[in-house]
Structures are given as structure tokens and as C-alpha cells.
Amino acid sequence: MNYKTLDPSKTYLITGAAGFIGFYLSKKLLEQGCQVIGIDNVNDYYDVNLKNTRLKQLEPYEKFTFIKGDLADKETVMKTFEENKPNVVVNLAAQAGVRYSIENPDVYIQSNIIGFYNILEACRHHPVDHLVYASSSSVYGTNKKVPFEESDFVDHPVSLYASTKKSNELMAHTYSHLYKIPATGLRFFTVYGPMGRPDMAYFGFADKYFAGEPIKIFNNGDFENDLYRDFTYIDDIIEGIERLLSNPPAGEPQHKVFNIGNNNPEKLMTFIGALEKALTNSLGRDVEFNKVYEPIKPGDVPATYASTDQLQQAVGFKPETSIQDGLQKFTDWYVDYYKLK
Structure with missing residues (x-):
């Protein structure tokens, strides 16, 4: 496997640094002595306390600089690039969530389209070694062929959120072609773990259980x-992500999209059973959810299943964590964080 490892002499700009993935990536880079500039608008889409808890864990690192700002504000973005001259940019800031995009479409256009456009413009005027940005598995829409492969047709998104992510891929491709910006898009598949997003199903299930609902x-x-x-x-x-940072795509345009997932889909009911078991272990008593079954929601897709062959070929990426181990780490954190024991 011939890929370049992380270069600690470079400056990394991480947007969405108070977010779930942004926090963990910032922490990993800081642990390896990298200079990290984090930017986030710390909005209240979900519990701001959790975002502040994440940021507090990054504060002690000398090489961490935090900027509270909104990517939709072009001046803030340009100033950040001018003053910090990042070598590598990881754009993880986005308005997330499929269902919320039906209630509040405006924020998706502001954050995911205008915000990303401002990042691309900044990379154009202040050239970078690599732009890595978050796309989503939702771009596959109701694709029936599994596993989903990067070469699949993705022109039928079923939510505005998915449309904005597909737009990001098109915009990055264009900027890469026109201005020689090396760019990599990552189609994430249901990321979970400690300090995760409270709007995700697994987190919500734990909340409901403790609320007696x-x-x-x-x-x-x-x-x-x-x-x-x-x-x-x-x-x-x-x-x-870490493996990709020092390995921008070659060729023309220098733009590539990868699936980044587990390549091992679970039935939702199996996942729920594993979550009950993990909570049982964390609490030392039997946990069983009270379950209510409803029709699938608009914008939801029946299956997400990533082919990760391309990413494995490029940088040797192979997920290692079993659902049981991962959920156990989540429930141990959850019970401790909310002082439920």
C-alpha cells in the first residue's frame, strides 16, 4: 500500500470543528502535533452544550485555534484563509439531517451550498494542497443496486439534504477542473459513537428510553x-479521513469521490437489539425498548450499503469496529455524560 502518511508540518483548516466528526478529526491531528484551525458557527440545531463540551477538549492543545464564524459569510471565510494560510482544508460544516430539510430548507441552501461555494472560492484565491469535503450516502437516493458504488448513477436524490450534497460534488468537480484544486469528496454512511449527534436514531433511542417513551x-x-x-x-x-489527507487525487480534474462506510450493513432491528444489550451492560440491568412501528418517512431510503473497495485500494482503509463494540463505547459514554448511574 503506497500512500503518504500525515504531514505534521502543515496547517489544517477543519470546518465544523465543534461537530461530531470535526471534533474527532481535530483531536487526532492535534495529538500528532499538527496546527489545526477550527471554524464553527455553533448553531443550535442540536444541544449546544455538547458542542461546547467537544470544544473544551480541544482548547488545551497549543496548536489549536478556534474561530466562531459562519461559512455563509464570505468575508469570514476569506479572512480565515488569508490569516492562517491552510495547506489542507477539511469541510465538515453542513446543515445535517434528512427530515429537518423538509421543515427548514433555507438553512441547507445557506450552509451547504453558499457555505461550500465560499470555501471553494477561498481555495481558488489561496491555493491549497488538498480540499477534503463531506458528501453523504444520501446522494444514492433510492438506488436499488447494492452495495452502492461510486460509479453508480446519483441523479435522483429524494431529499433537499441529498441534493445539496450532490451539488457539492458537482461544484468541487468544476472548481477542480477550472482552478486545479485537488479535491476529494467523502460519502459518509451513518457515523455513530460517543459524543455523537443527538439527532441520529441511536442517540434518540437512548434519549427516549431514559425519558420513559x-x-x-x-x-x-x-x-x-x-x-x-x-x-x-x-x-x-x-x-x-486521516489516510486521505496527504493523498490528493491525481489526473485531470484532480477530483475524486469515495464511499466511507462499514461495507457491512445491519438490519435496523439487529442494531436496536445491540443497543439494548449495550445499555444493559452499561447500566447493569435489563433494558428493552418500548417499540412503535410506523411507515417509512419521506426522504428516508430503505437501505444504505457502501462498497469501500476504492478507498481500500487508495489508502488501505478497512473499518475494524463491530457494531457491538462501537455501541458499547457509545452507551458507556452516554450513561457517564448524562450521569444516569
């Missing part, structure tokens, strides 16, 4: 045709 499962109670998800543990995701 039933969990809603959007599969009509159809266990034969249950929803499948490619759940990917946070440490595996960070390992994959």
Missing part, C-alpha cells in the same frame, strides 16, 4: 424487508 421505528413493522443501514464507528471514519 417508546421508540418509533419507521419500517411498518416489516421485519422481512427491514431497513438496512451501514453503521460506521467514528474511529474508523477518522482513520479513513
Whole structure:
């Protein structure tokens, strides 16, 4: 496997540094002595306390600089590039969530389209060695062919969130072609773990359990045709990103898109069973969710399943964490963080 390892002499700009993936990536780079500039608008889409807890863990690192700012503000973005001259940019800031994009479309256009455009413009005027940006498995829409491969047709997104992510890939391709910006897009597949996003299903299920409420499962109670998800543990995701940072795509244009997932989809009901077991272990008592079955929601897709062959070929990425181990780490953190024991 011939790929370049991380270069600690470079400056890394991480957008969405108070977010789930942004926090873990910043921490990993700082642990290896890299200079990290983090930018985040710390919005209240989910619990701001959790975002502040993440940022507090990054503060002690001397080589960490935090900028509170919004990517939709072009002046802030340009100033950040001018003053810090990043060599590598990782754009993880985005308005996330499929269902929320139906309620509040404006923020998706601001954050995911205008914000990303401002990043591309900044990379154009202040050239970088590599731009890595977050796309999403949602671009595959209701693709019936599994596993999803990067070469699949992705022109039928079923949510505005997915449309914005597909737009990011097109915009990055164009800027790469016109201005020779080496860029890599990452299609993430259901990332989970400690300090994760409270709007994700696994986190919400834990919240509901402790609130004494039933969990809603959007599969009509159809266990034969249950929803499948490619759940990917946070440490595996960070390992994959880290390996890519010093390995921009070659060729013309210098733009590539990779799936970054577990390549091992689980039935949603299997995942829920594993979460019950993990909570049982964390609490030392039997845990069983009260389950309510409902029809699949608009914008949700029946299955996500990543082919990760291309990423493995490029940088030797292979997820290692089993669903049981990953969920155990999550529930141990959750019970401790919310002082439930």
C-alpha cells in the first residue's frame, strides 16, 4: 500500500470543528502535533452544550485555534484563509439531517451550498494542497443496486439534504477542473459513537428510553424487508479521513469521490437489539425498548450499503469496529455524560 502518511508540518483548516466528526478529526491531528484551525458557527440545531463540551477538549492543545464564524459569510471565510494560510482544508460544516430539510430548507441552501461555494472560492484565491469535503450516502437516493458504488448513477436524490450534497460534488468537480484544486469528496454512511449527534436514531433511542417513551421505528413493522443501514464507528471514519489527507487525487480534474462506510450493513432491528444489550451492560440491568412501528418517512431510503473497495485500494482503509463494540463505547459514554448511574 503506497500512500503518504500525515504531514505534521502543515496547517489544517477543519470546518465544523465543534461537530461530531470535526471534533474527532481535530483531536487526532492535534495529538500528532499538527496546527489545526477550527471554524464553527455553533448553531443550535442540536444541544449546544455538547458542542461546547467537544470544544473544551480541544482548547488545551497549543496548536489549536478556534474561530466562531459562519461559512455563509464570505468575508469570514476569506479572512480565515488569508490569516492562517491552510495547506489542507477539511469541510465538515453542513446543515445535517434528512427530515429537518423538509421543515427548514433555507438553512441547507445557506450552509451547504453558499457555505461550500465560499470555501471553494477561498481555495481558488489561496491555493491549497488538498480540499477534503463531506458528501453523504444520501446522494444514492433510492438506488436499488447494492452495495452502492461510486460509479453508480446519483441523479435522483429524494431529499433537499441529498441534493445539496450532490451539488457539492458537482461544484468541487468544476472548481477542480477550472482552478486545479485537488479535491476529494467523502460519502459518509451513518457515523455513530460517543459524543455523537443527538439527532441520529441511536442517540434518540437512548434519549427516549431514559425519558420513559417508546421508540418509533419507521419500517411498518416489516421485519422481512427491514431497513438496512451501514453503521460506521467514528474511529474508523477518522482513520479513513486521516489516510486521505496527504493523498490528493491525481489526473485531470484532480477530483475524486469515495464511499466511507462499514461495507457491512445491519438490519435496523439487529442494531436496536445491540443497543439494548449495550445499555444493559452499561447500566447493569435489563433494558428493552418500548417499540412503535410506523411507515417509512419521506426522504428516508430503505437501505444504505457502501462498497469501500476504492478507498481500500487508495489508502488501505478497512473499518475494524463491530457494531457491538462501537455501541458499547457509545452507551458507556452516554450513561457517564448524562450521569444516569
